[in-house]
Amino acid sequence: MPAAPVHTTTTLLLVVGMLVSGVCNTILNKYQDMQCVEFCDDPDPTKRRYFEQPVWQTLNMFVGETAVLFVHLYQVYRHRRQSYEAIPPSANNQLDAAQLIDDVDHEVDKQKHREPLVGRKTLLFWIPTLCDMTATTIMNVGLLFTSASIYQMLRGAVVIFTGIFSYFFLNRRLRLFEWVALGMVVTGVAIVGLSSLIFPQKKPSETNGGIDSTDEAFDIMSLVGVVLVLGAQLFTASQFVIEEKILRRYHVTPVKAVGLEGSFGLVSVLGALPLLHVFFGKHHESFDMEQGFHDFFDVPTVWKTGIAIAISIAFFNWFGLAITSRISATARSTIDTCRTLFIWMVSLYLGWEQFSWIQVIGFAVLVTGTFYFNGVIRYPFASDEELERAETEHAPLLQDDRNSFNESRD
Numbered sequence: 001m002p003a004a005p006v007h008t009t010t011t012l013l014l015v016v017g018m019l020v021s022g023v024c025n026t027i028l029n030k031y032q033d034m035q036c037v038e039f040c041d042d043p044d045p046t047k048r049r050y051f052e053q054p055v056w057q058t059l060n061m062f063v064g065e066t067a068v069l070f071v072h073l074y075q076v077y078r079h080r081r082q083s084y085e086a087i088p089p090s091a092n093n094q095l096d097a098a099q100l101i102d103d104v105d106h107e108v109d110k111q112k113h114r115e116p117l118v119g120r121k122t123l124l125f126w127i128p129t130l131c132d133m134t135a136t137t138i139m140n141v142g143l144l145f146t147s148a149s150i151y152q153m154l155r156g157a158v159v160i161f162t163g164i165f166s167y168f169f170l171n172r173r174l175r176l177f178e179w180v181a182l183g184m185v186v187t188g189v190a191i192v193g194l195s196s197l198i199f200p201q202k203k204p205s206e207t208n209g210g211i212d213s214t215d216e217a218f219d220i221m222s223l224v225g226v227v228l229v230l231g232a233q234l235f236t237a238s239q240f241v242i243e244e245k246i247l248r249r250y251h252v253t254p255v256k257a258v259g260l261e262g263s264f265g266l267v268s269v270l271g272a273l274p275l276l277h278v279f280f281g282k283h284h285e286s287f288d289m290e291q292g293f294h295d296f297f298d299v300p301t302v303w304k305t306g307i308a309i310a311i312s313i314a315f316f317n318w319f320g321l322a323i324t325s326r327i328s329a330t331a332r333s334t335i336d337t338c339r340t341l342f343i344w345m346v347s348l349y350l351g352w353e354q355f356s357w358i359q360v361i362g363f364a365v366l367v368t369g370t371f372y373f374n375g376v377i378r379y380p381f382a383s384d385e386e387l388e389r390a391e392t393e394h395a396p397l398l399q400d401d402r403n404s405f406n407e408s409r410d
């Protein structure tokens with residue numbers, strides 16, 4: 001039986017890698033939130049203090065992304081050496097990690113029509129990085145009050161704001177069936193949010209063997225969590241649109257893009273920590289820089305989980321950008337939707353949340369709307385001409401000259 005083509009194998013590895021790293025990232029973040037950091041021996045679980053440091057979790061994320069920059073620097077070094085030495089091809093055509101990276105980046109190298117993103121121009125990536133930093137911090141706060149699956153499903157609302165922002169700022173014309181799809185996403189998100197209010201998540205003290213509060217009818221903090229996660233999607237959508245603006249003019253490899261955002265984000269969060277400590281630290285422990293440092297590094301489970309989170313986010317971001325450049329933004333959005341399903345299954349298996357048919361219905365409506373919007377499912381009332389025009393707008397972010405104007409990131 002002939003071996004699968006290298007390009008097919010690479011694509012499969014990218015898809016599996018994005019799913020695994022994405023599921024691990026969300027589950028690990030929630031697991032970190034559930035770790036006790038003080039008064040852990042108190043017989044009353046409600047008096048124990050758990051890890052609630054969203055800013056430090058954002059810093060953790062950017063540390064992982066910054067690590068990718070070293071991979072980019074190694075690539076630059078190796079390519080310079082190759083310009084002086086002739087390196088024979090592998091006799092076995094073996095697919096290793098370096099070849100996987102190069103296979104994707106060679107596709108990006110074909111973009112000779114765009115300006116290289118070098119020098120001071122790289123600072124443009126600081127703008128979407130600030131959006132990412134704000135969105136991630138707000139979502140980390142929201143994750144404290146919502147379950148991992150609800151959190152991930154609510155993040156699906158980003159397609160709503162991305163579609164609207166693309167209409168106003170990228171001159172993308174949304175057709176009737178796309179507006180209908182966005183309406184379905186809104187409906188699905190509303191149902192999922194309702195599920196979170198009717199069946200609020202278990203608190204860490206309950207999940208870790210404490211009291212049972214299944215009789216609690218309404219939890220105001222669940223509503224706060226839903227609002228925070230949804231509000232953060234405004235910043236995430238802004239990040240996507242700004243990145244698309246940049247990538248329409250400049251060409252950059254996925255490894256370099258992730259590394260730049262990581263390093264800029266790391267500097268930004270380190271600069272923001274003292275300011276947050278001065279203005280908010282006395283009133284909120286989550287912004288107390290010294291308390292956050294001890295919470296993170298004094299508890300082995302927390303910092304070990306932090307290392308795992310940094311590794312998973314580095315791989316997830318690179319896999320995502322690589323899929324966008326190699327296949328399409330639609331494929332990336334579809335895979336990310338599947339990630340939500342796996343996160344839900346893992347959360348149910350671990351006993352972190354209870355099964356809810358309302359959540360199932362909301363998720364189904366949300367996924368259907370997303371698939372219609374991305375063209376994964378054919379909208380029954382749209383003409384062939386409308387569908388064909390819509391497909392041209394769902395092209396890879398990083399692609400050749402022919403479709404450079406129609407690239408998009410969902």
